[in-house]
Amino acid sequence: MAKTIDAVLNGHLRGAHSMEMNVLQMLVALITTTKDPEVTSLLERHKSETEAQIQRLEQRLSDRGEDTSTLKDAGAVATAFFKGLGDVARSEKATKNARDGYVTEALEIATYHLLERLAQRAGDTATAEVAATNRAEEETMRRALDANWDRVVDLVIAEEGITTK
Numbered sequence: 001m002a003k004t005i006d007a008v009l010n011g012h013l014r015g016a017h018s019m020e021m022n023v024l025q026m027l028v029a030l031i032t033t034t035k036d037p038e039v040t041s042l043l044e045r046h047k048s049e050t051e052a053q054i055q056r057l058e059q060r061l062s063d064r065g066e067d068t069s070t071l072k073d074a075g076a077v078a079t080a081f082f083k084g085l086g087d088v089a090r091s092e093k094a095t096k097n098a099r100d101g102y103v104t105e106a107l108e109i110a111t112y113h114l115l116e117r118l119a120q121r122a123g124d125t126a127t128a129e130v131a132a133t134n135r136a137e138e139e140t141m142r143r144a145l146d147a148n149w150d151r152v153v154d155l156v157i158a159e160e161g162i163t164t165k
């Protein structure tokens with residue numbers, strides 16, 4: 001039997017929630033290892049935004065009658081992709097973190113584009129609005145990362161004592 005749009009939407013809402021729980025863990029790890037104060041405050045801001053995004057997604061799941069008691073566990077299951085993000089021991093971590101952070105924002109933006117449209121098809125305006133709100137914050141974060149490529153390279157050159165001549 002074909003799935004209903006509501007079932008598909010619930011699956012995407014759960015997926016978005018799990019993604020954000022992983023992002024939250026990643027941000028906490030990044031904040032503890034980032035030395036640059038400007039980058040740290042950017043990460044702190046996005047951590048607060050991410051916590052609010054998680055709350056909004058949980059509210060939508062709950063309003064849609066989904067069982068939210070199992071959600072906390074889902075976030076603890078890091079995918080191989082996100083596990084890679086936590087590997088801060090390797091050298092040139094500033095460039096790795098910047099690249100992975102940018103990829104993560106793109107993943108989040110794509111997730112919310114799809115969630116918004118699925119919600120519209122399902123006639124769930126409130127979920128569509130949550131998706132749009134969350135996506136706007138991810139787009140702001142991606143623009144902030146986009147403005148920092150030179151800074152990241154400066155950082156890694158300084159941290160690693162790389163000679164440029």
Ligand SMILES: [Fe+2]
Binds near residue numbers: 023050053108134138
């Ligand atoms: Fe997010």
